[in-house]
Every structure is written in structure tokens, then in C-alpha cells.
Amino acid sequence: MLSLQRRQYWFAYFMIVPGLLLMALFTFYPIIYGLPLAFTNYSVVDATKWVGLANFERAFSDKVFYLALKNSLIYIIVVPVIQLLSILMAILVNNQLRFVHFFRVSYFVPVVTSMVAAAIAWKWVFQGNGILNYFLQSLGWVEKPISFLANPNWALYSIMAVTVWKGLGYYMMIYLAGLQSIPSELQEAARIDGAGRAKVIWYVTIPLLRPFVLLCSLMSMMAAVRVFDEVYVMTEGGPANASMVTGVYTYQKAFIDFNFGYAAAIGLIVSLIIMVFSIIMFKTGKRGGVNYYG
Amino acid sequence: MKKSIRTTALLLVMAMFLTTFLAACSTGNEGGGTAETPDTGATETPGKDAAAETEPPKKNVEIDFWTIALSPNFDDYINGRIAKFEEANPNIKVKWTDLPYNAIENKLLTSIAGGNAPDVVNLNTGMALTLAAKNALVDLNQEAKEEQRSIYFENMLQSGAIDDGLYAFPWYLTMSVFMYNKQIYEEAGLDPNQPPKTWDEVVQQAKQIKQNTGKYAFVYTPNIMASLIELGVPVLNEDRTKVTVNTPEALEYAKWVKSLYDEDVVPQDGLTGGYTYNIDQYQAGQMAMLITGSQFLTRVKDNAPDVYNNTMVAQQPALTENGNIHTPLMNVVVPKLSDSHQESIAFANFITNDESQLEFAKVVNILPSTKVAAEDPFFSQSGDDPESKAKVMTAAQLNRAYDFTFGLKRESDMIKAFTDEWTKMLLGQQSPEDALKIGEENMQKVLDEINSEF
Numbered sequence: 001m002l003s004l005q006r007r008q009y010w011f012a013y014f015m016i017v018p019g020l021l022l023m024a025l026f027t028f029y030p031i032i033y034g035l036p037l038a039f040t041n042y043s044v045v046d047a048t049k050w051v052g053l054a055n056f057e058r059a060f061s062d063k064v065f066y067l068a069l070k071n072s073l074i075y076i077i078v079v080p081v082i083q084l085l086s087i088l089m090a091i092l093v094n095n096q097l098r099f100v101h102f103f104r105v106s107y108f109v110p111v112v113t114s115m116v117a118a119a120i121a122w123k124w125v126f127q128g129n130g131i132l133n134y135f136l137q138s139l140g141w142v143e144k145p146i147s148f149l150a151n152p153n154w155a156l157y158s159i160m161a162v163t164v165w166k167g168l169g170y171y172m173m174i175y176l177a178g179l180q181s182i183p184s185e186l187q188e189a190a191r192i193d194g195a196g197r198a199k200v201i202w203y204v205t206i207p208l209l210r211p212f213v214l215l216c217s218l219m220s221m222m223a224a225v226r227v228f229d230e231v232y233v234m235t236e237g238g239p240a241n242a243s244m245v246t247g248v249y250t251y252q253k254a255f256i257d258f259n260f261g262y263a264a265a266i267g268l269i270v271s272l273i274i275m276v277f278s279i280i281m282f283k284t285g286k287r288g289g290v291n292y293y294g
Numbered sequence: 295m296k297k298s299i300r301t302t303a304l305l306l307v308m309a310m311f312l313t314t315f316l317a318a319c320s321t322g323n324e325g326g327g328t329a330e331t332p333d334t335g336a337t338e339t340p341g342k343d344a345a346a347e348t349e350p351p352k353k354n355v356e357i358d359f360w361t362i363a364l365s366p367n368f369d370d371y372i373n374g375r376i377a378k379f380e381e382a383n384p385n386i387k388v389k390w391t392d393l394p395y396n397a398i399e400n401k402l403l404t405s406i407a408g409g410n411a412p413d414v415v416n417l418n419t420g421m422a423l424t425l426a427a428k429n430a431l432v433d434l435n436q437e438a439k440e441e442q443r444s445i446y447f448e449n450m451l452q453s454g455a456i457d458d459g460l461y462a463f464p465w466y467l468t469m470s471v472f473m474y475n476k477q478i479y480e481e482a483g484l485d486p487n488q489p490p491k492t493w494d495e496v497v498q499q500a501k502q503i504k505q506n507t508g509k510y511a512f513v514y515t516p517n518i519m520a521s522l523i524e525l526g527v528p529v530l531n532e533d534r535t536k537v538t539v540n541t542p543e544a545l546e547y548a549k550w551v552k553s554l555y556d557e558d559v560v561p562q563d564g565l566t567g568g569y570t571y572n573i574d575q576y577q578a579g580q581m582a583m584l585i586t587g588s589q590f591l592t593r594v595k596d597n598a599p600d601v602y603n604n605t606m607v608a609q610q611p612a613l614t615e616n617g618n619i620h621t622p623l624m625n626v627v628v629p630k631l632s633d634s635h636q637e638s639i640a641f642a643n644f645i646t647n648d649e650s651q652l653e654f655a656k657v658v659n660i661l662p663s664t665k666v667a668a669e670d671p672f673f674s675q676s677g678d679d680p681e682s683k684a685k686v687m688t689a690a691q692l693n694r695a696y697d698f699t700f701g702l703k704r705e706s707d708m709i710k711a712f713t714d715e716w717t718k719m720l721l722g723q724q725s726p727e728d729a730l731k732i733g734e735e736n737m738q739k740v741l742d743e744i745n746s747e748f
Contacts, residue, residue, distance in 0.1 A: 041747075043428065044403040064714075127571075128563045129580060147562035152721055155566070239565045240717035255400060257707050258424065 037264035044258060055265035065266060067241050068249040071156055072270070075224045075245060076277075078160050082167045082220055083213060089168060090175035091201060104176070108169040115166060119233035122162045123149065126234075149235050152242035159243055162230050167223070171216045178212035179205070218281055225274050246270045355386045355634045357641050358412035360402070362624070365392035371657050379644050386637050402629075406430055411631035413638040414645070416465065419453050419697040420705070422627050426454075426461035427702065432628040432635055435460040442643040449618065450663045453697035454625055462625035464663035465646045466654060468587035469621050469688035469695055470610045473594075473680070477604045478582040482506040489608035496583070496611055500559050503582050512583040513564035513572035514554055518716055519709055520620035520698035521547065524613050530700060535745060537737040539712065540730040548719065548726035555720050565717060577601055585610050587622070588684035589659045607680045609687050616694070623663065623697035661689055668692050704744050711736035 038055055042048045059065050093104045110118065125132050126148035133145040148158040182205070190204045206213070228247035231237060237244035237252070246266060254263035364372055376388045391412070393401055399421055405411050417425070425431050434443065435458060443451065446464050454462030476486040482503040490496040500511030523529055525547055528538045554560045564571055573590060575581035577598040584590070588607070595602040612619060626642040628635060644650065651662035652670055659681050662668050673689035676682045699705065712733040719729035 044407045123567075127567075128561050147565075150562040150565040150567070152723070235566045238717065239721055240714050240723070257704055258403065259704070259707075 034264045034267060037261055038268045039265075040261045042260045042264075044260065051261065055262045056269070058262060059265055059269060064241055064244060065246075065249060068237070068244040068246045069270075069273075071244055072225050072227070072246045074156065075160060075163075075227055076221055078163050078167070078224050079217055079220045082164050082171055083217055085164070086168045086171035086216070087175050087206065087209065087213075088201075089172045090179055091205065093172070094176060094179045104172075107172055110166045111169040111173075113166075115229040116233050118166060119162060119230045122158075122165075122230075123234050126158050149243075150239050152239055155235050155239065155243040159227075159230050159234050162234070163224070163227060166230070167220060171220065174216055175209060175212055178209045182208045214281065218278055221277055221281065222274055225270060225277070352634060352637065353385050355637045357386060357388045357414060357632075357634065357638055359388050359390045359414045359641065359645075360398065360412045361390065361392050361416040362398050362418075363392065363395050364416075365390075368654075368657060371654060375645055375650050375653070379641060383637070383640070386641070388641060406629060406631055409631065411629040413628060413632035413634060414642045415627050415629065417462070417625055417627055419462065419623050419625060419699050422454055422462040422625050423456060423699055423701040424705070425627070425629075426456055426459065430630055431461040432630055432632070432639070433459040433461065434463065434628075434639065437628075437635055438463075438639050438643070442639065445643075445647060445664045445666065447663055447665055447668075447693060447695070449693065449696040450623055453623055453699065454627075456701040462627045463642050463646045464697075465624040465626055466651060466660040467621050467623045467663060467695060467697075468589045468660055469619065469691055470585050471588045471684040471687055472608045472610045473576070473584040473586070473591065473605050473684075474608070475576070475579065475582050475601060475604050476606050478503060478507060478509060478579070482582070486606055489606070490611055491609075493611050493613065497554065497559055500583070501557075504559065507582075510559075510561045510575070510581055512560060512581065512585065513567070513569065513575075514551060514560050515564060515569045515572065517620055517698060518713055519700075521613055523698065524617050524620065530741075534700070534702065535741070537734055537741055539737065540734045544730055545726055548716070548730060552719055552726055556722075562721075565720060588681065588688060591681050591684060592659060602680075605680050607684045607687065609691075618696045619691060619694045620698040621695040623695075655685075659685060661685075661692060661695075702741075702744060704740070704747075708737050708740040708744065711740045 039050060039052060040048050041051050041054075089107055093100055093107065097103065124130050127133070128145040128147040128150075132148070133142070136142045137145065146154060148154045186208065187200050187204050190200050195203065226247050227245055228251065231243055231245050231248050232251070235243045237248045250263045250266045250270070253259045253266060359376070361372065372390055376390060380386060380388060398415075398417070402411070402415060402417075402425075422431065435455075438460075442463075443460070450464040450467070451460065454460060454464065472489060474486070474489060479486040479499075482499075483506055484499055484502060490499050496512070503509060503511040519529060522539060522544055525543045527541050527544045530537060555562065561571075567574075569586060572581060572584055573586065573593070576584040577594055579598070579601050584594075591602070591605070591607075594605060626646055628638045628642055632638045646663065648662070648664045648667040651660075651664055652667040652672065654660060655662055655667070656672065661673070668689060674686060676686040700708075702708065715724070715729045715733035715736060718724050719726055724732070
């Protein structure tokens, strides 16, 4: 006769199994399969040879790969921007506003929109004769229209803006759930002690949201390093690799040049970088949350 | 207690990982092996003409035929041809699968890797030669008969050749025409009955259009390598070991293209938007000229009837007077993995023969790659609509058409090493001299890598 506790554990693991199996098949298996590929010249149709570290040597002497890596790291700038904005949005829609449901839904719309469709629409916005240039020119801020996506100084940042726009609603929902789990007494107490609105947010709300911030930043950081869709649709990494990121570069190497070995090596390097970042974030982000103060 | 349960679960997970890992390793080895197995089909099928003729016809052969983006628009045509072929060859059944343009490459590679390739596949030249360089396609010089090869235009047939091998039968093609918007021409004070004949005239008219209407006239999106070769730049020596792109002709051309951007004749958006951007803008009535395959006229007609009604066509201005004209070509190939080479070659030849192509051209705006079909009066009679005018104009240039490719493994890598520098030049980040010098060095570096891999 199993104890109740023990039965509950078995039940819990039992419930995890279907998901785990799917993950094993579609996530872990490809990952593990990909590992040895990085040490071969696998190209599907040719004979596969073991090439040792040649793919890694090639990566570290490949200027475009460095550029892609640099751009992917620059892309991480979207993380604090998204987090801050979505926390503020969550605080906003956590109020008892009129039409609050309407706002919540509106902010969430970009999340459910297909990235490809959205990116195509944004491409039009950023065009030389697009709506953004129309506004900038009407306001007299620019004289000559800027082709945002064809300008090497603007391309990457323009795409980053789209990533921010797309991600806000998603993280807002998570923060909203977080906010609703925070007992309002703590904020009230701070207000009674004379803290202004900004101070309450900065010193009370955000520290209490810390576990959520950690989770969201981690997810957002991983998504930023792996970004693909918006870059691929909007510029394909151009002009002249100005917006090339590791995701698109890996794709090009694998599915356009059919150099799967090299692509796997790049993928491996990028995952190691993501892992290092994740560990750093875990180590530094542990403090905070309701329990910590409680 | 809790701990022991957790340990058990953890062990289970690890065991699962281990088995997956082992599975991965074992399939990994098989994956490596598949590359050498494509020949299984080849060993069963005789490799020479003579041998092929002596072999009795096989019974119940099923041919898997893959095409690019032809269904549902041309279902009747393709199914009709298949029925005709099956009627003449009762021992063969053809199973047709249509795939989107972007999917066919991946799907084909995966199926070859899985040891289960289709028998006849529709591919563009680049992809066909990539696969040929990887030894995945049947050499038609060895396995097809002379009478099967001789029906095509020589230029086009040679587009699918590497060294002594021939890996594709050319299928249909569409050549570019110069389409222009009559209304914008009139607004700009230009005579729509005087379309440009040379690139200098294109630029002149474009400047006038920009000045008088504020609209850009065109996006310059040529295949740079093909343009250089058409202008007489050697690019690669005969044994494909040395790159030469830094020549006076190339410099003159580079300076000319750069001036289009510097003088704001063409929009910078074209650098990332490419020809899709040109088509979108043309359809929106925001651009005056469109130099592209005549099949796009149908798209303009569907998407923007107003613009279509104002569209006129003229012959595309070429870089040289009588030289070859780079034209993307559709081909059919037979993968080595196919288990019925002769039957597949016969079908590949049938679907691209004079009769099939002529019938196809009557259904849709394409040009045939076969000599007899091209001589049909259908290609010299024009109506009043832009499509049929385009057809007659382009058909007259058929003997100059070829599909540019080096037929090198990782060719796109090498070309990109050059075009990246070219784009930097257009963005004003480096001079034309530097772009050609660095571009040439970069190309040479990739070429050396490619050659050392063999």
C-alpha cells in the first residue's frame, strides 16, 4: 500500500510523461542528434566525414559569424526595454480602469498575430515611402526619407523595435498575473509611509515582482539571442549583413548552403552563450519576491 | 522516501536520454552511409545507352514526379500529360506531387537522406547543379539517349552541365520584359510610345520621372555575376581555380550601378527589398517600370487591374547588343536514388518534349526550351494584350537565353562573398575599386576552400 504522498508523486510524474515524451522526440532528440553533426561535414547527400574541430575553427575565423554574434548580443538590448515597458503596462491595466479588458486584449493582439504577417506589415511601415517616414517628414524631423531597413545604421534597431512591439503583450500578461499575486497591503503601507507613485513602483512593486522579472527576462533573453522570423522576413540579415544575427546565419548555412555541420557548430556555440547568460541571470536574480520579504 | 522517488524518476529520465542518444548515434552513422547508398538504384539500372536498349521493359513501374508550384492552377494540364504518357507506357504509373517553391529543396534533401527519393523532380538550375555536384543526380550524358537530349536549345541544355556530365533536361522558362506604366510616363511628360532601348535611356527617363512625379522609376536587381559575365569579365578561369572580377569593365559597371544610388535614381529600399519590392511598388502605381518575367503580368492583372490597364511592354534593355541573356530556367532531373532510371528519364523527356511544352505555353505565359516548339506560329502571333506582345518579344530572344551558374558546390557562398562587398559599395561604405578588390579576394578565398574540400 502506497502512502498518499507517494501516490501523489507518482501521479504527478505520470502526468508529466506525455509532455516529456513529446519533448524528448521533438526537442531533446534533435538537440542530441545535432551535437555530433557539429564535428562532421554533413550535407545530406554527400558522404559524411568526421572533421574534428574544423567547423569551430572556421566559425572563429568567419567575419560574418562574428558580426552575427555581435548583432545577436546587441539584440539583447530589447530585454530590459520589453521588461520595463511591459511591467508599466501591466501596472496600468491592473488598475480599475473603464474598458480595462479592452486595453488588455488590445495589448495582447500583437502576441497572437503571426510574426511573418506582422513583419511584412512593419516592412511597409519602415519603407522610404512608408507611413513612418510620412510622419517624420510631416513633423519636419527628417528632410529626406530614411529607408530604415536598407540603411545599415538603422536596420537592426528597426527590427528590434518590432520585437519589442510583438513581445510586450505576452510579458504584460505574466506580470499582470504576478501583480495580482502581490498582497496590496504592502503597497498601501508604503503609500501611508509617504511614498509617491513612482517610488512605490520602483521600491515595492518591482522588487516583489522579481521572480517574474527573472523568468520573463530569461525567456526574453533567450528569444532575443535566437531571433529569426522578424529578421528573416524584414531584411534576411541585410543590407551587407548589417542586421545578420546568428539565427538567420545558421539557417542560411544549413538550408541555403547545405552545410549542416557548420550550421550545427554555430548553433552549439550560440547555445553555450545562451547557457552562460542564463546561469548569470539565475545567480544574480535569485533575491526578491513575496516570500523573500515575508 | 521523497528523495528515493525523485531519484528513480531522475534515473528514468536519464535512461530515456541515453537511449535517445544511442538512437541518435546509430541513425547518425546510417545518415552518413546514405550518401554512399544512392547508387543502389544505379547498379540495378544499366548505365549506358546500349545496355538500356537491350533491357526488357520493367513491369508495374511507379514514377514519383515532383513539381514546383504548379497545382492547382495547372492540374488539368499536368494530369492530362500524365494520362497521355501512361497510355503510351502501360507498364508505368506516374504519381504527381506538387510542392511550394521554398519547400522542394528541403523536402528533396530529406527524402534523399531517408533513402526514398522521387524519380523525376522539377528544380531550378542552381539547385539541380548543387545536387549534381554532390553526386546525387543521374548523368544524362551517360544514361539518356542522344535523341532525348537533342530536342532542346543547346544554350539551355548546357546550363545543366558540369564538366562532361549533364544533369538536367531544361523545361520551361520566362524571359524578362520591360513593363511600364503609361500613366506615370504621361505624368512625367514622357512619350509612352518611346520606351527606352538602352540602359542609358532607362536612367534618363527614370530621372525625368523622379523629377516630375516624385516617384522612383525602377529597382535595379540584376544577377551581378551574370551581368559581369555578359560584359566580358572572366570571373572564373576554365579550370575554376582563379577568380578575376577586378577588371576595367567591372569597374565601369560598378561605378555606373553606384551612381544610380548616389544620384537617387533608384530607391535604397531596393537593397533589402529586391524585386519583390519592385513588384509591390509597381502594382501600387508607385513605380513606373518593372523589368521581370512576363508571367508577372498575370499577377499585376489580378492584383491591380488599374495598373494592368495602363501597362505597356517592350523588349528589356540588355547590357550587350547580341550576347547571351541570363534567364532563370526550370529543369527536370532524375535522382540517382530512383529505382527506374530509364523509365524516369523517358518521362522527364516526355514532360519537356515539344508537344508537352507547346501545350503548356498555350495554357500559361511560358516559353519552351525545345527548338521545334519554339518555331510554332503561336510564338510569332501577337494580339493587343501585353501578355501576347511579351510572348512574341521574348520568344524572338530564345536562342540567346541561358541560365547563369558556375555549377560549383557552395557556389552561393562564393557569390555572396562578392555581393556583400558590392552592397557595401552601394551603401557608400566603400569605393567601387575597393569593392572589386576585396570582393575578388573574398571570392578567391571561398573558391580555394571549395576546391580543397574535394
